[in-house]
Amino acid sequence: MTVSLFFQHLANGISLGALYALIAIGYTMVYGILRLINFAHGDIVMVAAYVAFYGAAMYALPWWLAFPLAILLTAGLGMIIERAAYRPLRGVPRIQLFTSAVAVSFLLENLGIVVFSGRPKAFPRPAFLDKPLHVGDVIIISYTPVAVAVALILFGGLLYIVHRTKVGMAMRALSKDIETTGLMGVDTDRVIMIAFAIGSALAAAGGILLAIKFPQINPLMGVVPGLKAFIAAVLGGIGNITGAMIGGFLLGIAEIMIVAFFPQLAGYRDAFAYTILIALLLFRPTGLMGEVEPEKA
Amino acid sequence: MLEVRNLHVHYGGIHALHGISLRVPDGQIVALLGANGAGKSTTLRTIMGLVKPSAGEITLNGQSLLGLRPYEVVRRGIAMVPEGRKVFVNLTVAENLRLGAYARNDPQQIEHDLHDIYALFPRLAERQTQRAGTLSGGEQQMLALGRALMSRPHVLMIDEPSLGLAPVLAEGVFRKLQELNDAGQTILLIEQNARAGLSIADYAYILETGDVVLEGPAQELAQMDAVRQSYLGVR
Ligand SMILES: Nc1ncnc2c1ncn2[C@@H]1O[C@H](COP(=O)(O)OP(=O)(O)OP(=O)(O)O)[C@@H](O)[C@H]1O
Numbered sequence: 001m002t003v004s005l006f007f008q009h010l011a012n013g014i015s016l017g018a019l020y021a022l023i024a025i026g027y028t029m030v031y032g033i034l035r036l037i038n039f040a041h042g043d044i045v046m047v048a049a050y051v052a053f054y055g056a057a058m059y060a061l062p063w064w065l066a067f068p069l070a071i072l073l074t075a076g077l078g079m080i081i082e083r084a085a086y087r088p089l090r091g092v093p094r095i096q097l098f099t100s101a102v103a104v105s106f107l108l109e110n111l112g113i114v115v116f117s118g119r120p121k122a123f124p125r126p127a128f129l130d131k132p133l134h135v136g137d138v139i140i141i142s143y144t145p146v147a148v149a150v151a152l153i154l155f156g157g158l159l160y161i162v163h164r165t166k167v168g169m170a171m172r173a174l175s176k177d178i179e180t181t182g183l184m185g186v187d188t189d190r191v192i193m194i195a196f197a198i199g200s201a202l203a204a205a206g207g208i209l210l211a212i213k214f215p216q217i218n219p220l221m222g223v224v225p226g227l228k229a230f231i232a233a234v235l236g237g238i239g240n241i242t243g244a245m246i247g248g249f250l251l252g253i254a255e256i257m258i259v260a261f262f263p264q265l266a267g268y269r270d271a272f273a274y275t276i277l278i279a280l281l282l283f284r285p286t287g288l289m290g291e292v293e294p295e296k297a
Numbered sequence: 298m299l300e301v302r303n304l305h306v307h308y309g310g311i312h313a314l315h316g317i318s319l320r321v322p323d324g325q326i327v328a329l330l331g332a333n334g335a336g337k338s339t340t341l342r343t344i345m346g347l348v349k350p351s352a353g354e355i356t357l358n359g360q361s362l363l364g365l366r367p368y369e370v371v372r373r374g375i376a377m378v379p380e381g382r383k384v385f386v387n388l389t390v391a392e393n394l395r396l397g398a399y400a401r402n403d404p405q406q407i408e409h410d411l412h413d414i415y416a417l418f419p420r421l422a423e424r425q426t427q428r429a430g431t432l433s434g435g436e437q438q439m440l441a442l443g444r445a446l447m448s449r450p451h452v453l454m455i456d457e458p459s460l461g462l463a464p465v466l467a468e469g470v471f472r473k474l475q476e477l478n479d480a481g482q483t484i485l486l487i488e489q490n491a492r493a494g495l496s497i498a499d500y501a502y503i504l505e506t507g508d509v510v511l512e513g514p515a516q517e518l519a520q521m522d523a524v525r526q527s528y529l530g531v532r
């Protein structure tokens with residue numbers, strides 16, 4: 001493999017990783033606070049892609065309006081899901097919460113099939129993302145740096161919120177002890193809702209990038225990327241936001257590189273991520289950056 | 298004044314509080330004493346809105362607190378230092394204190410109060426940027442107390458501050474409570490250590506399996522034979 005080809009693949013892996021990382025954060029934030037794997041998170045990715053599609057293709061909004069609007073609406077969807085399907089279940093055995101999450105996932109997928117129809121739709125890909133860029137011998141399309149820049153800007157914003165704002169401080173406290181956080185005068189339900197909104201907004205950004213990268217959207221498009229992002233979150237140490245970002249990029253790069261170096265394994269591309277998950281659960285369940293901590297009741 | 302009237306609490310089939318009543322007048326330290334399982338923590342948790350009573354009334358300055366969520370109770374002017382301190386181990390000392398002021402909207406006054414807390418507990422000032430998880434038990438108790446004070450509570454409620462502390466440290470905590478009270482802080486103190494509780498309280502209630510069996514001015518209770526035998530270990 002030539003050096004330039006290697007960098008070509010690396011760029012490809014990074015842009016895929018950016019997308020996984022964006023989605024992974026939602027899993028990790030919700031897990032960190034509620035100890036819930038939000039199975040509906042991948043489907044939120046799908047809804048975001050459709051909302052962006054309707055805005056851009058049907059209502060002919062310019063992308064710079066359609067995409068942020070889709071992100072906002074998806075954040076709202078995340079809040080509604082939390083309010084309707086998870087909040088009423090605080091304090092019940094966690095298996096019920098999981099079941100509710102699975103139900104929400106099926107609901108979104110089936111609603112998607114009914115409302116959006118099961119037939120794939122062509123996502124309107126903004127032309128400026130298709131420009132070839134020459135970096136030395138390496139040719140990448142403009143999508144790659146844009147995707148990475150979007151992800152990094154959003155990560156910066158997220159880290160700022162979590163570590164530098166009052167509500168972020170409440171989120172970090174919440175992840176250790178919800179009851180005591182309430183005793184500090186924090187409206188914990190409101191903060192949990194904000195966390196869902198943020199996680200869903202980032203997933204929406206990931207969903208739009210996904211729809212641009214693979215511009216055929218369908219109501220089940222969120223399932224596999226959702227699973228992979230979940231694996232990325234586990235890889236980084238579930239509950240750890242920085243870990244989810246790193247896990248996302250690592251998984252994206254690894255996935256592309258495996259196929260690049262071992263083309264005969266191309267058919268096993270998805271299996272690779274699942275293999276990582278199994279290996280992690282066996283050998284390092286806390287992931288790269290996770291702390292060992294006792295299960296919260 | 299914080300007032301509890303005829304409070305009943307059930308945990309499923311367990312009748313934990315059998316209609317207790319107590320009053321915490323402004324400016325006083327009131328102690329709620331009793332053995333393990335008497336219902337002391339349950340009383341505080343019910344006042345905070347963490348546990349729903351099955352009957353009874355809880356009022357602060359005449360206004361009912363029933364049905365409020367814990368964060369709303371805090372905003373009404375009650376703060377609780379929970380049993381076992383429960384500091385946020387992943388936050389720094391300063392963040393723990395600031396979180397205590399979460400409901401407040403007066404940034405300058407908050408900075409001022411933060412200084413006051415550091416003056417009251419110099420150890421916390423030295424450890425501002427350290428994670429609370431690295432503090433010793435005594436320091437964590439100071440932090441939990443400071444954190445509760447940061448909400449500027451009308452009534453400060455403390456659940457067993459001496460728990461797990463060496464006697465010298467526990468004494469230090471009680472001295473701080475006395476100092477706070479001298480400065481006007483109203484306090485509802487829970488203790489198993491009746492001697493320590495009675496020594497700083499103005500008035501005390503003794504709880505036994507969900508009933509108030511004795512109450513009175515702390516100094517009088519400390520002299521009573523029944524109390525001396527059952528709670529102070531004097532024969
Ligand atoms: N969440 C709960 N579910 C069921 N029963 C409970 C619960 N919390 C307390 N109890 C019961 O209620 C009674 C009073 O408990 P509480 O914790 O109020 O006692 P306490 O006076 O604070 O005791 P300690 O000094 O040991 O802290 C006990 O019998 C206890 O077992």
Ligand SMILES: [Mg+2]
Nearest residue numbers: 337338339380
């Ligand atoms: Mg107790």
